[in-house]
Amino acid sequence: MALCREFDNPDLFITSTSNPKWPEIDGMLSYVNGQKAPDRHEIVARVFKQKLDALTNDIMKEHIFGTCQAGLYIIEFQKRGLPHVHMLIWLTRDYKCKTPSDIDDLISAEIPSQIHDPEGFKAVTEYMLHEPCGGSHMDAPFIIDRKCSKHFPKPYYAETTIDKDGSRAIKYLFKYLNKGPDRATIVIQENMIPNENSTVQTVIDVDEIKNYLDCRYLSPLTLRDSQQLPPLLHRESIKETMFTQWFELNKQDEHALSLTYAKIPKDYVWNQDAKIWTRRKLRTCIGRIVYSNPASGERYYLRMLLNIVKGPRSFEEIRTVDGTLHPTFKDACFAHGLLNDDKEWTEAISKSRLWATGSQLRDLFVTMLLFCNVSKPLTLWELN
Incomplete structure (x- = not known):
């Protein structure tokens, strides 16, 4: 996309x-x-x-x-x-x-x-x-x-x-x-068991249905012989990522203020050694943001904001809309109009009261109750 x-x-x-x-x-x-x-x-x-x-x-x-x-x-x-x-x-x-x-x-x-x-x-x-x-x-x-x-x-x-x-x-x-990564069925177990007091081995019958594993291979972390894992995890630059350094870029480069996070790779190159973004001189690049499932909560709402927010210098500025700092990314999404709220239902009811007949108004309310999964039956006057 x-x-x-x-x-x-x-x-x-x-x-x-x-x-x-x-x-x-x-x-x-x-x-x-x-x-x-x-x-x-x-x-x-x-x-x-x-x-x-x-x-x-x-x-x-x-x-x-x-x-x-x-x-x-x-x-x-x-x-x-x-x-x-x-x-x-x-x-x-x-x-x-x-x-x-x-x-x-x-x-x-x-x-x-x-x-x-x-x-x-x-x-x-x-x-x-x-x-x-x-x-x-x-x-x-x-x-x-x-x-x-x-x-x-x-x-x-x-x-x-x-x-x-x-x-x-x-x-x-x-x-x-994009149907997902290639898959393979694998089983990890001992197939031969030696009998007691005997050199004869018993072959285990493998039940492929019970032993089916839904796996995905992830590349391993490699280290040099001279490197140790604990010092690498505690080095000073471990917290400097492409995302956090985007904030630093926005503090220093005025052109970056006009770009969303997905647009940054088009004009800038990430220097892995120096942990900084520098102006792009060769080739072209199309940026994209890693997918986030709606069930992931705040991470999902942060991803939504990154598609529209330009030039933030901190996480707080991402959550700021029209000068108001919102406590969560979800609240900021509501303020930007990225999420549906009760406002559209309120407007629909208000307009229906002006032009709809009794039966039409009743049908609208029933539909809303079914959509909103209201368990307690409400009368017409309670809804009004």
Whole structure:
């Protein structure tokens, strides 16, 4: 979403899947007798990575779709172990698809001519066609209750159309690309137990369901041989972080006062050794704030404030709104209008008293009671 904030909505969503029948894979397997692509996942992954590098080079450097502003991709592994990539591309203004004809220049839903484009015809018919539904294919895995679960055949459209509500798909696209880290099932236990007074060992039957662990790998902390952990945790600069030094930057640099915390990396670089922010001279950078769950309390409300507050020099200034210092970040969010309060309900009731009939007013109150989860039944005069 930081990219969307900087470059607006993405223009292209590209998916590329691996194919175990790629000639490069077959060529490598020819040196290994008796093995196929499913037996050598590392070969499939390496060939896929080479083709992915070629694809990103064509898009980002060769500009086959036009000049690109930014791009990102996520690699996933399907249940059969085959990798595939989902990619989002931001094009410059001159190359954005603004009309159906612009889309038709990039995307083709037609089978290439077998005469004029035999290679394209072979690729599409061999790898990109859905097999016929019904008839002699009623035993296909996608047939459920004698109907195609994928809803084929699709209705035919003679021309490309642009949906006016297409921006609603942005959240879906980013959720599609960010499903969380890769996962693996691991079990840590002794599998062999020696019997008493015997050298024979007993093999333990592992119950994979009971021993399933939902884990995430975190990188370890590394120290030099000459370093000790307690002194490192108590060194003077341990409290000087990128966030706290942002306060110091705002005290010294007038330009920083006009930027929110997420905008700081665009114009400044963090010097890890000196623990200071310095003016950026090379490259560009898009800043973003670490996600915080709404259940994390004050940390969540602090994150909300960092998206709008510019140039604070202390935590107290972050909580200050129109000259008033609020006791908590949540209260400051209310003062900024970032959180809903009872004001909108009060206004709704006041307006309803002027124009609504008795039945309409009663329905409004019932709806509010259900929404607010009021346990004690209230009469109309009590609500007024």
